[in-house]
Amino acid sequence: MHEFTVWAPGASKIGVKIGDVTHPMNGPDERGWWRASVEQAGPGTDYGFVIGDDPKAWPDPRSEWQPDGVHGLSRVYDQRAFKWSDRGWNSLALAHAVIYELHVGTFTPQGTFDSAIEKLGYLVELGITHVELMPVAAFPGGQGWGYDGAALFAVTEQYGGPDGLKRLVDACHARGLAVLLDVVYNHFGPVGNYSGKYGPYITERHHTPWGGAINFEGEGSDEVRRFFCDNALMWMRDYHIDGLRLDAVHEYVDRSAIHFMEQLSSEVKTLSAKVGRRLVLIAESDLNDPRVVTPASNGGYGMDAQWSDDFHHALFTVLTNEGTGKGYYSDFGTLEKLAKSLAKNFVQDGSYSKYRRRSHGRPADELSPHHFLGYIQNHDQVGNRAVGDRVDQTVGFDRAKVAASIVMTAPFIPMIFQGEEYAASTPFQYFADHEDPEMAKSVKNGRRGEFAAFGWNPEDIPDPEDVETFLRSKLNWEEVEQGRHGEMLDWYRRLIQLRHGSVALNDGAVGHVKATFDEKRRWLMFERGVVMVMCNLGSEKVELPCVKRAALLLASKDGVVVRGGSVELPAESAAILSSETIR
Numbered sequence: 001m002h003e004f005t006v007w008a009p010g011a012s013k014i015g016v017k018i019g020d021v022t023h024p025m026n027g028p029d030e031r032g033w034w035r036a037s038v039e040q041a042g043p044g045t046d047y048g049f050v051i052g053d054d055p056k057a058w059p060d061p062r063s064e065w066q067p068d069g070v071h072g073l074s075r076v077y078d079q080r081a082f083k084w085s086d087r088g089w090n091s092l093a094l095a096h097a098v099i100y101e102l103h104v105g106t107f108t109p110q111g112t113f114d115s116a117i118e119k120l121g122y123l124v125e126l127g128i129t130h131v132e133l134m135p136v137a138a139f140p141g142g143q144g145w146g147y148d149g150a151a152l153f154a155v156t157e158q159y160g161g162p163d164g165l166k167r168l169v170d171a172c173h174a175r176g177l178a179v180l181l182d183v184v185y186n187h188f189g190p191v192g193n194y195s196g197k198y199g200p201y202i203t204e205r206h207h208t209p210w211g212g213a214i215n216f217e218g219e220g221s222d223e224v225r226r227f228f229c230d231n232a233l234m235w236m237r238d239y240h241i242d243g244l245r246l247d248a249v250h251e252y253v254d255r256s257a258i259h260f261m262e263q264l265s266s267e268v269k270t271l272s273a274k275v276g277r278r279l280v281l282i283a284e285s286d287l288n289d290p291r292v293v294t295p296a297s298n299g300g301y302g303m304d305a306q307w308s309d310d311f312h313h314a315l316f317t318v319l320t321n322e323g324t325g326k327g328y329y330s331d332f333g334t335l336e337k338l339a340k341s342l343a344k345n346f347v348q349d350g351s352y353s354k355y356r357r358r359s360h361g362r363p364a365d366e367l368s369p370h371h372f373l374g375y376i377q378n379h380d381q382v383g384n385r386a387v388g389d390r391v392d393q394t395v396g397f398d399r400a401k402v403a404a405s406i407v408m409t410a411p412f413i414p415m416i417f418q419g420e421e422y423a424a425s426t427p428f429q430y431f432a433d434h435e436d437p438e439m440a441k442s443v444k445n446g447r448r449g450e451f452a453a454f455g456w457n458p459e460d461i462p463d464p465e466d467v468e469t470f471l472r473s474k475l476n477w478e479e480v481e482q483g484r485h486g487e488m489l490d491w492y493r494r495l496i497q498l499r500h501g502s503v504a505l506n507d508g509a510v511g512h513v514k515a516t517f518d519e520k521r522r523w524l525m526f527e528r529g530v531v532m533v534m535c536n537l538g539s540e541k542v543e544l545p546c547v548k549r550a551a552l553l554l555a556s557k558d559g560v561v562v563r564g565g566s567v568e569l570p571a572e573s574a575a576i577l578s579s580e581t582i583r
Contacts, residue, residue, distance in 0.1 A: 002041040005224050006034050006049055006060060008198040015050040017057040022050050031223060032199065040456060043078035049253055051197055056343050061195045062153045062227070064234075065162055066138045070150040070192030079238040082166045091178030091215040091242040091278050092129045094304060095370040095508055097370050098496050099180065099415040100128040101378055104136060104159045105143055106428065106474045107418055108259065113164035119173045119477075124175050126489075127496030131172055132245060134379055136165060140192035141433025141471040145379065146182070147247060148189030148432070162239075169240050179243040180282065181235055185228045185260075186214060186251040191436055195409060195550045199223065206253040216254035225260055228266050230263040236271055236279050243280035246303070250287045261292070265302030280304040282373065288346050293371040308372040308412055310347040314338040315376055318524075318537060319403055330354045335524050335537075339515035342526050345372055346558040370508035374412030376403040377420045379428065386461050388429035388473065397423065397484060398572035401491055402535050405522075405574035408495035409505055409533045411513050416492070423488040429462050431470035494554055498576065504529030520570030523569070530580045536569040550577040 004016045005027065009032025011022060015022040016036050027034030059066065063074035072234065100123055102522040108115040135146030138154040138332025155162040169179050185282065187210035188202070195201040200220040206213035215224045235241040246261075254260045265281055272279040283306040285292050287523065294300025309328075317333040331337075331353050341347050354361040366577075375381075376391055392400035407414050419426065457528070462469040479485045499505045507529055515526035520537030532550065536542045541559075548565045552575060559570035562577065569575055 001037055001039050002045065003035060003037045004041070004060075005048065006198060006298055007032050007227075008034055008049075008060075009223075010052065010199065010219060011325050012052050014052075016047055016425065017492055018045060018047045022057075033223075035271060041076060043076050043081065043539050045076045046073040047076065049198075054504045056166070058197055059151060060229075060284045061198055061201075063151050064153050064391075066151050066154040067157060067161070068139050070138050072327075082163060084166070084170055084240065086170055086173035089173045089240070089277065093278065094130075094243070094280050094282075094413060096500075096506055097130045097178070097413050098128055098499065099130045099132050099373065100126075100418065101132040101134070101411065101415055102418040103134045103145065103473075104380065106142065106470070108477075109163050110251075111159065113160040113168040116168055120171055120177060121184045123177060126493055127500060128177065128501060129233055130178040130180055130242070132415070133182065135182045135184055135247075138192075139189055140435050143429065143467065144432045145383070147184050148191070149184055150189040150192030150194075153234060154186075157430070165239055173240065179240075180243045180280075181239075181241045182245045182247060183232065183235070184247045185231075186248050187211065197291070200559055201227070201434070208251040208253075213251065216252060217256050221256075225263060228260070229264055232264055233267060233271055234383075235311045236268065237275065240277075242278065243282060243304075245282040245284065245307075247284055249254050249283045249285045249292065249303075259301055260447070261301035264295045264387050266294060269302075273434055282306060288348050288364070290346075290362060290364040290367055293367060305413060307378070307415075308341070308345070308374055310345075311338075311341040311372070311374045311410065312376060312378075312381060312497075314341045314347055315406060316381070316391075318522075319399050321389070328355050329467060334434050335517035335519050335522070338524060339517050339526070342515050343511070344560055345369055367563075368508040368510055368512055369411035369513070370413060372412045373415045374407055374410045375569075376400075377417040378415065379417060382417060382428045383430050386457070388427035388462070388502050390424060392423045392488070396572070397488070398557060399537065401488065402537065402574040403571060404488075404492060404495060405533065405554075405556055405576065406535060408492075408499050409526075409531065409576060411508065411528065414499065418474050421489055421492040422485040424485070425479060426473060426476050429469050430464050430472050431466075431473060431583040432464045433467075434465065437519060459552060477561065491556065498554060502531060504531040530578050532577045532579075533574065534567055534569055534577070535573060535574045541570045542566060544582075546577060547579050552576075 006432050008014055014025040014034040023036050023038050025034040025036040027412045050057055057145050060074040065075040065077035067075050105111040135149055137149035138151035138156045138157050139149050155165045172179050174270050200215050201224050202212040203215040203218050204212045215221050268279050283292050283303040285306050291300040296302040307320045313332045314337045317329050318338050337347050346361050348361040349363040350361055439491050524535045524543050526533050546567050552562050554576045556574040560575045561568040
């Protein structure tokens with residue numbers, strides 16, 4: 001026997017169709033829920049819901065298995081059947097993490113959960129502690145980034161379905177790797193989502209870049225919020241996921257007394273206590289609002305951390321002049337801004353934004369930097385470039401090594417994007433398979449319009465719908481140890497090892513970073529306790545002062561000389577020193 005439930009507050013009647021038989025459901029109750037127990041149904045049963053007088057059987061909005069894709073029938077999935085081997089598992093605290101973001105479909109040639117398992121040993125050797133998966137909720141078509149998910153409770157079959165994800169998580173835990181998962185709660189994908197047939201999941205009172213906003217505050221919003229909270233809890237409870245990264249929370253429109261993020265953080269804390277595992281929530285936010293990562297008890301929304309685009313933009317724009325003055329880069333471009341991001345967390349903390357044409361943000365310097373993730377590459381900052389080129393291809397190999405030095409020694413939680421660690425020659429481009437020709441055309445034209453703000457030639461932009469765009473984005477594992485790729489990989493390994501072994505580099509104390517710089521000579525130096533990081537982005541060598549007892553720990557290129565109370569750095573290089581021995 002299986003009890004089917006569905007929320008459809010405005011429906012006159014609902015039936016659950018199994019085979020050729022439609023079983024009437026009872027409802028709606030006062031909250032709008034319908035129910036029916038079917039004796040012959042159970043795990044593996046295919047079903048759909050018949051709404052009103054429409055004879056078509058539609059997928060369940062909460063379907064946990066869509067074996068025939070987002071347009072097909074739903075299938076009952078038994079979450080208890082999988083045999084886990086991670087009893088007693090708990091993740092390393094996020095403050096001490098080194099995160100590796102990956103896209104399952106391009107991480108390996110096969111593009112599956114099971115093939116990703118084969119690379120876990122490599123990640124452990126690199127020094128990774130947390131694997132962050134781009135979205136795996138079921139989406140339409142053959143390939144995509146996953147941010148257009150249509151069936152949010154189901155794991156996409158393209159990667160191996162629900163059991164495949166569980167095998168990957170279980171294998172990660174067996175190797176000491178935590179798993180974070182990207183989830184999208186700011187919109188549904190434009191193709192293959194049928195929630196609107198059931199209830200008011202979307203409101204036209206507010207709009208996002210993808211259309212109507214999620215209904216977090218209007219009529220029926222209790223059950224909409226319940227939908228997304230239950231989704232989050234499912235990933236953590238049933239799939240043993242250790243944390244979620246919430247996509248673009250600045251697109252949530254919620255003026256409720258208890259904001260959706262506050263409700264979610266509270267429920268996740270309750271689940272964490274129940275299962276006895278550390279569970280975290282990481283937001284993507286461009287609000288520059290410290291309330292996002294402030295505990296609810298102190299008037300915040302309770303997220304554990306957020307991505308730091310201010311740090312990325314500040315770092316990227318001093319590595320290259322390509323984007324300075326264009327798009328969102330127009331508010332950055334100086335070493336002063338980079339130094340401020342290292343010391344103050346936010347660059348835009350109430351200052352005027354040329355890009356937004358208004359003041360933006362609020363000071364966050366009283367927050368621990370461990371509430372922020374730092375990076376020079378991620379799926380957006382690579383994939384949303386015109387041709388998906390990586391940092392070393394944009395700024396040069398030596399500057400890419402300097403960037404890695406800063407990311408791995410900055411006070412933030414470091415994150416790297418797949419292939420970054422070995423200067424992968426393969427791009428990561430935006431690819432999709434929207435099925436609807438008009439939708440595909442609209443997306444293609446929309447991206448060209450966005451890129452115009454950065455001065456990129458529209459004709460250079462790959463067609464997202466061309467399967468070759470997807471295929472060329474797959475990592476080439478044969479090049480990992482070769483030449484410059486092996487050199488970069490060795491550099492990342494040493495940087496990560498240094499970070500893991502340094503008390504100073506794991507310090508999350510407020511205000512502990514001291515940064516100095518010279519805009520004209522293009523050098524930056526910052527201190528974190530006993531550790532000093534010196535970077536020369538100029539075309540000439542520079543000599544910088546240091547304590548006499550300082551020892552060189554790492555240098556990004558030959559030619560760094562430590563003598564007495566100074567350090568000589570060649571052009572485009574970085575050096576990391578310490579006044580004490582780091583084990």
